Amino acid sequence: MALRKTHEKARIVQFADDGRTLPDGSKIIYAENDEKIVLYHKHPLERGTSYVYDRKSGRITVNGKEGTNNDKKLMIKLGGYMLDNVHDYELVTVSVTQKGQPG
Amino acid sequence: MSLEVSGIVPHGQAHRIGTAPTSGNRLGAIKIVLDALNIRGPVTLTKTPGVHLNQSIADTLHSIQLLQPNSLQSEAIRTLGFSNSVLTLVTADEDNRRKIKARLGEVAHSVLDPSIVSNLEKVFGAPFDEVMVDDNGALIVLNGTKEIEKSLVEE
Numbered sequence: 001m002a003l004r005k006t007h008e009k010a011r012i013v014q015f016a017d018d019g020r021t022l023p024d025g026s027k028i029i030y031a032e033n034d035e036k037i038v039l040y041h042k043h044p045l046e047r048g049t050s051y052v053y054d055r056k057s058g059r060i061t062v063n064g065k066e067g068t069n070n071d072k073k074l075m076i077k078l079g080g081y082m083l084d085n086v087h088d089y090e091l092v093t094v095s096v097t098q099k100g101q102p103g
Numbered sequence: 104m105s106l107e108v109s110g111i112v113p114h115g116q117a118h119r120i121g122t123a124p125t126s127g128n129r130l131g132a133i134k135i136v137l138d139a140l141n142i143r144g145p146v147t148l149t150k151t152p153g154v155h156l157n158q159s160i161a162d163t164l165h166s167i168q169l170l171q172p173n174s175l176q177s178e179a180i181r182t183l184g185f186s187n188s189v190l191t192l193v194t195a196d197e198d199n200r201r202k203i204k205a206r207l208g209e210v211a212h213s214v215l216d217p218s219i220v221s222n223l224e225k226v227f228g229a230p231f232d233e234v235m236v237d238d239n240g241a242l243i244v245l246n247g248t249k250e251i252e253k254s255l256v257e258e
Contacts, residue, residue: 013199013202013203030199030203030206037206037207037210053209053210053213058213069214072210072211072213072214073214076210076211076214079203079204079207082203083200083204086200087200088198088200091199093199
């Protein structure tokens with residue numbers, strides 16, 4: 001079943017320390033499954049921005065709205081900013097599965 | 104309402120840490136990501152057994168255990184649909200940086216003009232391993248350990 005497969009494959013990568021922020025004070029969470037790549041970016045006291053890249057169609061949505069190539073570049077830039085400011089040992093991977101399914 | 108955490112305690116013994124209330128903020132961020140991935144309803148976030156927990160993960164588990172939600176947070180957790188959910192962490196030794204770089208390369212690849220990609224791949228004789236974007240938004244193509252000058256991409 002497609003839904004089950006999606007759930008088994010989903011992963012989230014985030015800082016192990018909840019209090020850890022990037023140098024500009026923001027936080028980024030990365031997630032992926034077979035269909036999508038997600039970056040969620042949030043500054044304190046501001047609404048977060050969710051970048052969702054569809055791996056099959058190559059299209060991007062930003063906070064649910066259709067995005068452009070410039071949005072893709074911004075997503076990549078944010079991802080690069082995250083990678084430039086984090087070590088692997090600071091990250092945790094969260095495996096996401098529906099309850100009752102194997103993780 | 105709470106998350107549950109199962110895993111290996113820092114001294115290596117398999118241990119069910121059990122139900123562990125956590126903050127609404129953490130759940131809020133995770134929930135947004137789950138929504139983006141079209142994941143609905145109760146979820147299990149699980150940690151692979153038998154992996155070594157580094158101090159960061161141990162600290163995270165510790166902090167999750169200690170957090171007690173206030174009434175507003177409990178309401179937020181309930182509203183977010185995280186009742187009966189389980190949080191499971193995977194080892195940090197997954198080379199997350201490499202994985203994320205590769206996925207970002209996927210996104211970057213979709214930005215490139217296909218004809219430029221095709222020409223560059225002919226020149227270098229192999230598909231690109233990674234495509235990244237530098238601080239100025241210029242595309243950088245990586246092939247193995249060799250960085251192809253971005254000027255080539257821009258030509």
